[in-house]
Amino acid sequence: xxxxxxxxxxxxxxxxxxxxxxxxxxxxxxxxxxxxxxxxxxxxxxxxxxxxxxxxxxxxxxxxxxxxxxxxxxxxxxxxxxxxxxxxxxxxxxxxxxxxxxxxxxxxxxxxxxxxxxxxxxxxxxxxxxxxxxxxxxxxxxxxxxxxxxxxxxxxxxxxxxxxxxxxxxxxxxxxxxxxxxxxxxxxxxxxxxxxxxxxxxxxxxxxxxxxxxxxxxxxxxxxxxxxxxxxxxxxxxxxxxxxxxxxxxxxxxxxxxxxxxxxxxxxxxxxxxxxxxxxxxxxxxxxxxxxxxxxxxxxxxxxxxxxxxxxx
Amino acid sequence: xxxxxxxxxxxxxxxxxxxxxxxxxxxxxxxxxxxxxxxxxxxxxxxxxxxxxxxxxxxxxxxxxxxxxxxxxxxxxxxxxxxxxxxxxxxxxxxxxxxxxxxxxxxxxxxxxxxxxxxxxxxxxxxxxxxxxxxxxxxxxxxxxxxxxxxxxxxxxxxxxxxxxxxxxxxxxxxxxxxxxxxxxxxxxxxxxxxxxxxxxxxxxxxxxxxxxxxxxxxxxxxxxxxxxxxxxxxxxxxxxxxxxxxxxxxxxxxxxxxxxxxxxxxxxxxxxxxxxxxxxxxxxxxxxxxxxxxxxxxxxxxxxxxxxxxxx
Numbered sequence: 185x186x187x188x189x190x191x192x193x194x195x196x197x198x199x200x201x202x203x204x205x206x207x208x209x210x211x212x213x214x215x216x217x218x219x220x221x222x223x224x225x226x227x228x229x230x231x232x233x234x235x236x237x238x239x240x241x242x243x244x245x246x247x248x249x250x251x252x253x254x255x256x257x258x259x260x261x262x263x264x265x266x267x268x269x270x271x272x273x274x275x276x277x278x279x280x281x282x283x284x285x286x287x288x289x290x291x292x293x294x295x296x297x298x299x300x301x302x303x304x305x306x307x308x309x310x311x312x313x314x315x316x317x318x319x320x321x322x323x324x325x326x327x328x329x330x331x332x333x334x335x336x337x338x339x340x341x342x343x344x345x346x347x348x349x350x351x352x353x354x355x356x357x358x359x360x361x362x363x364x365x366x367x368x369x370x371x372x373x374x375x376x377x378x379x380x381x382x383x384x385x386x387x388x389x390x391x392x393x394x395x396x397x398x399x400x401x402x403x404x405x406x407x408x409x410x411x412x413x414x415x416x417x418x419x420x421x422x423x424x425x426x427x428x429x430x431x432x433x434x435x436x437x438x439x440x441x442x443x444x445x446x447x448x449x450x451x452x453x454x455x456x457x458x459x460x461x462x463x464x465x466x467x468x469x470x471x472x473x474x475x476x477x478x479x480x481x482x483x484x485x486x487x488x489x490x491x492x493x494x495x496x497x
Numbered sequence: 498x499x500x501x502x503x504x505x506x507x508x509x510x511x512x513x514x515x516x517x518x519x520x521x522x523x524x525x526x527x528x529x530x531x532x533x534x535x536x537x538x539x540x541x542x543x544x545x546x547x548x549x550x551x552x553x554x555x556x557x558x559x560x561x562x563x564x565x566x567x568x569x570x571x572x573x574x575x576x577x578x579x580x581x582x583x584x585x586x587x588x589x590x591x592x593x594x595x596x597x598x599x600x601x602x603x604x605x606x607x608x609x610x611x612x613x614x615x616x617x618x619x620x621x622x623x624x625x626x627x628x629x630x631x632x633x634x635x636x637x638x639x640x641x642x643x644x645x646x647x648x649x650x651x652x653x654x655x656x657x658x659x660x661x662x663x664x665x666x667x668x669x670x671x672x673x674x675x676x677x678x679x680x681x682x683x684x685x686x687x688x689x690x691x692x693x694x695x696x697x698x699x700x701x702x703x704x705x706x707x708x709x710x711x712x713x714x715x716x717x718x719x720x721x722x723x724x725x726x727x728x729x730x731x732x733x734x735x736x737x738x739x740x741x742x743x744x745x746x747x748x749x750x751x752x753x754x755x756x757x758x759x760x761x762x763x764x765x766x767x768x769x770x771x772x773x774x775x776x777x778x779x780x781x782x783x784x785x786x787x788x789x790x791x792x793x794x795x796x797x798x799x800x801x802x803x804x805x806x807x808x809x810x
Contacts, residue, residue: 202738237792237793237796238796240793240796240797241796241797241799241800244797244800244804245800245803245804306754306757306759328720328721328722328725329738330796330799333724333725333796333799333800333803334720334721334722334724334725334799335720335803336716336717336720336721338717363716363720365713365716365717365720367708367709367713368707368708368709368710368713369706369707369708371708372757372758372759373757373758373759373760375703375708375709375713375714375717376717376718376721376722377759378699378703378759378760379696379699379700379714379717379718379721379722379760380696380721380722380731381699381759381760381762382695382696382698382699382760382761382762383692383693383695383696383731384731385695385755385760385762385763385764385765386691386692386694386695386762387692387731387732388755388764388765388767388771388775389764389765390688390691391771391774391775391778392765392766392768392770392771392774393682393765394681394682395680395681395682395684395688396680396681396688397681397774397778398730398732398733398744398774398775398778398779398781398782399732399778399781399782400678400680400681400688401688401692401730401731401732402729402730402731402732402733402782403649403676403678403730404649404651404678404688404689404692404730405689405692405726405727405730405731406676406726406727406728406729406730407641407647407648407649407676407678408641408647408649408689408692408693409641409647409689409692409693410723410726410727410730411646411647411727412641412646412647413718413719413723413726413727414718414719414723414724414726414727414802414806415719415806416715416719417711417714417715417716417717417718417719417723418693418696418697418700418714418715418718419700419711419712419714419715420711420715425515425642431711441619442698442701444619444685444686445685445686446619446685446686446690446691446694447686447691447692447694447695447698447762448695448762448763449694449695449698449699449760449761449762450698450761451698451701451702452698452701452702452705452706453705454701455705457705458701458704458705461704461705461710461711462701462704462711465704465710465711465712466711468711468712469711469712469715479550480550480553481809481810483550483551483553483554483643483646484553484554484557484809485805485806485809485810486554486643486646486647487554487557487558487646487809488805488806488808488809489727489802489805489806490558490646490648491557491558491805492798492801492802492804492805493727493728493798493801493802495801496794496797496798496800496801497794497798
């Protein structure tokens with residue numbers, strides 16, 4: 185149905201903003217030929233500036249063989265921009281009417297065996313694909329800002345998306361150097377934004393109540409959990425911090441703390457089912473590693489992060 | 498009243514667990530003479546293992562001149578452990594009765610001009626200091642795990658704490674290589690844990706509802722916002738991402754999104770007062786820097802973090 189992942193050479197990126205520009209830079213850096221569609225000619229200068237800025241970082245991270253900014257062609261005409269595309273990343277403005285009309289058009293001018301992914305952070309694919317005549321190959325591929333640097337891409341289909349599209353997008357993004365996360369359900373905010381948004385709203389409450397300033401919030405994150413979270417997610421951070429007992433010890437020991445007013449967000453009931461999911465999930469991630477090894481690796485990576493930040497300034 | 502910060506040479510650390518051990522390693526690495534109090538002789542072996550593990554990282558971060566593990570003396574007798582101390586870091590078990598009794602004793606055997614700081618993460622100093630006859634010099638000094646690596650220390654007094662104690666603790670921790678955060682109010686969870694706990698409870702909800710697995714949660718953090726948060730806190734991340742307009746643009750543009758179900762935590766009302774606090778706070782942090790410079794610095798540091806993590810594995 186879709187082409188082989190290894191055969192993808194031509195990618196089209198739609199959108200002139202920081203997300204569309206970021207994706208364009210990402211695909212160029214990973215050795216693809218990229219056609220970019222800009223709605224208006226006047227956007228070209230800003231678009232090139234995004235690429236130039238992104239390229240500095242992408243070079244420092246390491247370019248793929250043959251990667252070059254010269255492999256970009258810019259179009260202001262949608263039909264020419266999508267011609268020959270083997271994958272399309274759409275980063276149009278975040279308005280449902282604009283996206284619906286765009287997918288209606290793309291649905292007829294782009295061959296059905298080409299996957300079209302949307303960068304939307306706030307809309308659902310079920311709604312975006314409503315007017316599209318070929319919705320099976322449409323999917324969400326939500327990056328994190330800046331998209332040329334942060335590896336995450338969250339993937340989820342709408343009601344009419346073919347499950348094979350989701351699987352293909354996962355493989356393609358992985359091959360293109362991204363870290364895909366396939367969502368279990370189509371929920372608002374996906375996973376990463378939900379986590380960030382919970383933290384953000386607690387931060388706003390603290391500032392609103394005079395409990396902390398913006399400087400306090402940033403100080404708390406930068407010098408507190410963030411460096412560890414960059415190395416270990418929060419699940420493994422708790423799992424490893426509790427020694428041999430891992431997540432089971434964490435939940436049994438700190439379970440009662442979930443009832444404490446340590447944030448304005450109420451925790452879910454710690455049922456046996458939730459406990460088992462957390463414990464089994466962490467055991468799977470650890471996949472047999474000893475907690476002491478994991479703690480040593482955590483420390484080594486945190487030291488590397490702290491030293492790297494210091495040296496980068 | 499208290500001694501000059503630069504005159505502090507002798508620190509006492511109370512507690513044999515990972516927090517007491519972590520603080521001991523931190524002060525030794527920063528060139529202090531440290532007396533450690535262990536409740537029981539049987540704890541010595543585990544305690545030394547914590548120190549040895551911490552020392553690997555502390556060496557890699559850079560030891561202060563003259564810093565040595567040999568400058569540690571271990572006691573099982575409280576009076577001898579606190580004798581001559583110019584600062585005491587208490588990391589006893591997280592039980593109010595144990596801490597109250599301990600501060601009752603410390604209140605009489607430790608001279609009044611010596612600050613005593615508690616590592617507690619869940620108790621309030623107002624309660625801990627209740628039975629202490631000299632509560633003015635007692636204060637919270639809450640580290641983040643692992644305390645020998647993550648620089649944050651959150652400082653807040655209880656009702657009977659002298660404000661000079663808070664100021665002294667802030668200066669002393671900064672001089673000892675920590676990043677202090679003085680709390681505006683005595684609230685449960687302080688600042689960093691509240692942020693982390695909001696994120697954590699949203700994660701538990703997602704796992705409970707089959708929206709994500711523990712592996713998804715960690716993937717989302719590690720490959721999504723964490724590396725950026727380690728470089729820029731969340732306030733400055735939004736401020737810089739919005740270009741010239743900064744936090745004002747963010748709140749005006751994404752303000753309506755605060756009403757969306759992007760997390761189970763309800764946001765506070767975005768009043769003019771909250772908006773002003775956020776905007777002014779970010780302007781202060783930026784202190785005149787151009788957003789383009791800040792974005793370039795952000796990218797440079799994120800690249801350094803991502804490369805450092807890769808190389809550390």
